Amino acid sequence: MNRYPEIRSTTILAVKKNGKIAMAGDGQVTLGNTVIKSNARKIRKIYNNTILAGFAGATADAFTLLERFEEKVKEFSGDILRASVELAKDWRTDKMLRKLEAMMIVANVEKILLLSGTGDVIEPSDNAIAIGSGGPYAYAAAMAYLECSEYSAGEIARKSLAIAGGICIYTNREILVEELP
Numbered sequence: 001m002n003r004y005p006e007i008r009s010t011t012i013l014a015v016k017k018n019g020k021i022a023m024a025g026d027g028q029v030t031l032g033n034t035v036i037k038s039n040a041r042k043i044r045k046i047y048n049n050t051i052l053a054g055f056a057g058a059t060a061d062a063f064t065l066l067e068r069f070e071e072k073v074k075e076f077s078g079d080i081l082r083a084s085v086e087l088a089k090d091w092r093t094d095k096m097l098r099k100l101e102a103m104m105i106v107a108n109v110e111k112i113l114l115l116s117g118t119g120d121v122i123e124p125s126d127n128a129i130a131i132g133s134g135g136p137y138a139y140a141a142a143m144a145y146l147e148c149s150e151y152s153a154g155e156i157a158r159k160s161l162a163i164a165g166g167i168c169i170y171t172n173r174e175i176l177v178e179e180l181p
Contacts, residue, residue, distance in 0.1 A: 049180075
């Protein structure tokens with residue numbers, strides 16, 4: 001049994017529509033049954049503001065992955081697919097990285113990718129993907145908005161995360177949305 005309370009945090013959602021990418025993340029971090037932070041920033045623009053990266057999971061682990069991903073993106077001149085595959089290989093085989101408990105979504109104007117510690121690099125078949133505690137709720141809302149609305153990618157991301165925040169106790173409505181044209 002773990003003697004430390006489990007940290008639960010985050011819903012991250014990426015949406016692609018009309019050539020634009022939006023990524024949204026909530027700000028809540030929960031320790032046990034207590035909200036310890038309500039405005040955490042879990043999405044970053046990297047590589048000269050051409051790539052979005054959002055993370056869910058243990059904070060230190062997520063930042064480690066983000067740093068490693070940034071290194072790979074620089075190494076492969078902004079190619080997020082190649083950087084993602086190489087990071088996934090390292091994540092799967094490196095003893096230290098293998099223990100990290102986090103997931104990431106990365107995106108540029110062409111692709112959205114989910115990266116996991118099991119070595120997965122997944123490009124969704126739909127124009128949305130979500131991770132974290134409220135991920136299933138945000139994803140379902142985004143799929144409905146994509147099918148039945150004229151909202152922009154950014155509006156869909158914000159509205160979908162607000163819906164998740166109303167359902168998931170580990171997700172709040174302090175929403176940050178970043179977009180790529």
